[in-house]
Amino acid sequence: MPVGSISSSPDTVGVAVVNYRAPILETLEQGLKRGYPGLDLVIFPEYSTQGFHPTLWHTLTTTLDGPEVAIFKQACIDNGVYGIFSLTGEEHPEGRNMYNTLIMITDQGEINHVYRKIFPWVPKEPWTAGHETSVAVGPKGLIVGGCICYDMNFPEIARDITFKGAELMVRIQGYMYPSKQQQVEVAKVRTCAWENNCYVAVANMAGRDLVYSYFGHSNVVSFDGTTLAECGTTPDEATYAKLSLSAIRNARRNWRRRTTYKAHAAMLEYNLAHRGYTAEGLGGHAACPFDFYKTWAAAPEKTRALSEALTRDADSPADATCADIAPMPPSRLVQASLGEKTANGVANGHANGTANGHANGVH
Numbered sequence: 001m002p003v004g005s006i007s008s009s010p011d012t013v014g015v016a017v018v019n020y021r022a023p024i025l026e027t028l029e030q031g032l033k034r035g036y037p038g039l040d041l042v043i044f045p046e047y048s049t050q051g052f053h054p055t056l057w058h059t060l061t062t063t064l065d066g067p068e069v070a071i072f073k074q075a076c077i078d079n080g081v082y083g084i085f086s087l088t089g090e091e092h093p094e095g096r097n098m099y100n101t102l103i104m105i106t107d108q109g110e111i112n113h114v115y116r117k118i119f120p121w122v123p124k125e126p127w128t129a130g131h132e133t134s135v136a137v138g139p140k141g142l143i144v145g146g147c148i149c150y151d152m153n154f155p156e157i158a159r160d161i162t163f164k165g166a167e168l169m170v171r172i173q174g175y176m177y178p179s180k181q182q183q184v185e186v187a188k189v190r191t192c193a194w195e196n197n198c199y200v201a202v203a204n205m206a207g208r209d210l211v212y213s214y215f216g217h218s219n220v221v222s223f224d225g226t227t228l229a230e231c232g233t234t235p236d237e238a239t240y241a242k243l244s245l246s247a248i249r250n251a252r253r254n255w256r257r258r259t260t261y262k263a264h265a266a267m268l269e270y271n272l273a274h275r276g277y278t279a280e281g282l283g284g285h286a287a288c289p290f291d292f293y294k295t296w297a298a299a300p301e302k303t304r305a306l307s308e309a310l311t312r313d314a315d316s317p318a319d320a321t322c323a324d325i326a327p328m329p330p331s332r333l334v335q336a337s338l339g340e341k342t343a344n345g346v347a348n349g350h351a352n353g354t355a356n357g358h359a360n361g362v363h
Helices: 028-035 067-079 149-153 155-163 180-188 245-258 268-273 291-298 300-310 332-338 340-347 351-359
Strands: 041-043 082-090 099-105 111-116 135-137 143-148 168-173 199-204 206-208 213-215 219-221 227-230
Touching (some): 028 067, 082 143, 082 168, 099 143, 111 135, 111 143, 143 149, 149 155, 149 168, 149 180, 155 168, 155 268, 180 199, 180 219, 291 300
Parallel strands (some): 168 199
Antiparallel strands (some): 082 099, 099 111, 206 213, 219 227
């Protein structure tokens, strides 16, 4: 029989089959617990509760004792798991812009960890900034610290959470294209797992909300920077990995003693506070060598002025006094071929330049 046709005839029977999405007969947490019987902690992405909309955000709010949180608490109790959830936003007690908040709920239905995003993704995110990192005791005694999306682009976040004892760093995010490659890698190496000797779990959104397309790739990374499990880009994917308590605690205590190679990854805090101990003896140098941090702690307004001098001097780039950088001129060959005026017009994207090019016989 011929293939590729959508027609029929008195001699043929047209048949269609459907690759239908599996019916969902239970909640997501119920399904995950059934599929992964060893599940102790489930993590949902940023914006997964209320979503994000650039103009409707002020209507998408709740509180730590709101109805959404009540549902989360009951789900954790019913399934005997800890859960990490996103609130965007959490109402501000003083009526200001809301917080972008991460909460962890225990298997007994109690909130034992609240973190508010320190670095909102400005200018798109209107959230009031949080002011401190924190950690809490997670399932089976695992020490958990949380951060939200853009936070993890700042090495200071990972360093501070690790310094407070986190063994698992959770990043909930709503990251979109075209940042896929950078954000998948950042959790593995630059700020988190390898540099801080810490497990990392990232839960990201997938799909499109008519504002952005989100690339998924939720993953779990070991403290040596290797990927333990990773999703693809399809919405509703889930994956699972086991995190050994003894392995990370052994690594933090012994890697720096046993080998020089592993010393880089194992608790860089030790080297930060004991600089040059091999040569200096007596614990090396304890004083902070970084002028940026010393100035920031002692004179935050001075640090703000210095950062403005380095980058821009106004919150809005349009209001800053920075000089625009002109595009490079086209090559001499292009100028000779098209004529200098036309070539400059093409390089600057001007319509009149393109029109001149066609007038000169460029097709």
